[in-house]
Amino acid sequence: MVSGFNLDWGIAIYALPLLLGGIKLTIIITIAGLFFGFLLGAAAGLARTSKNKPLYGIATVYVEAIRGTPILVQALYLYFGVNQLLMQTINWKIESVPAGIIAIAINSGAYIAEIVRGAVQSIDKGQVEAGRSLGLSSFKTFYYVVWPQAFKRMIPPLGNQFIISLKDTSLFAFIAVGELLRQGQIVISATFAAFEIYTMVAVLYLAMTLSISTVLRFVEKRLDVS
Structure with a gap:
């Protein structure tokens, strides 16, 4: 038995307001990122169904390049690599x-x-x-016939992507984003209570993902998604 190891869960409770602030930023980044991600993904996805070869090619390169590299590498490349280029050219940088x-x-x-x-x-x-x-144009056929049915089928995988992206925000601690994990690291650096704080951080992530999963199951049931 290791002597001198005492757990102090009071530290985790005391740090909860700071961690909840991290949760707020985690959710904001996730929702904002997925909003723009859906717009970008919808455009790329439709381009991948297009017979226009340049559009199809650009969309395919984008999809394969991003899916083939880790999000942490992408974030580091953006925050350090692209920012270095921006600072050298226009003296401006993208904040964390x-x-x-x-x-x-x-x-x-x-x-x-x-x-x-x-x-x-x-x-x-x-x-x-x-x-x-029935005389509908190609656009109206897509808008009124294809898209509503397709969007209904997208709901389950989009929900899964929401959960994945929420968890991916934890990687942004490496670029100094004050999300949940980063706030936990700040508390640990001051208290050295790594076990208690990381346990609390894990519990909070689990609470968020389980809540989202519950809401998604409810939505799928109400919409009878199959």
């Missing part, structure tokens, strides 16, 4: 929080692109032909 949002947007966008592509291509072509036979 915007860098985190951009990293989530770019990373999640590549995965959302495949979600969009798969959902759109899963719609039976007969429905497209039916819409066209």
Whole structure:
């Protein structure tokens, strides 16, 4: 038995307000990043279904490059690599929080692109032909017939991506973003209570992901997603 090792959970309770502040920033970065990630992913996903070769090629390079590299590398490249270039050229830099949002947007966008592509291509072509036979334009057929059904099928994987991106924000502690993990590290540096604080951080992440999963199951049930 190791002597002199005493757990003090009071430190974790005392640090809870600071950790909750980190949760707030974690959620803001996740939601903002996924908002822009969905826009980027939807555009790339639709481009991946296009017969336009340049659009298809650009979207494919983006998806494969981002999915083939870790988000931590992407965040470090953006915050240190791109910022170095920006400082040398226009004397301006991307701050840590915007860098985190951009990293989530770019990373999640590549995965959302495949979600969009798969959902759109899963719609039976007969429905497209039916819409066209009714006199709808290609755009209106897509907007009124294909997209609503495809979006319904996207809900479960989009929910999973939300959880993945939320957990990925913990990596932004490496670029000094004050999210949940970073706040925990700050407390540990002052108290040396690593076991207690990291346990509390893990519990808070688990509480967030379980809450999101519960909401998603409710939404899927209400919308009868299958």
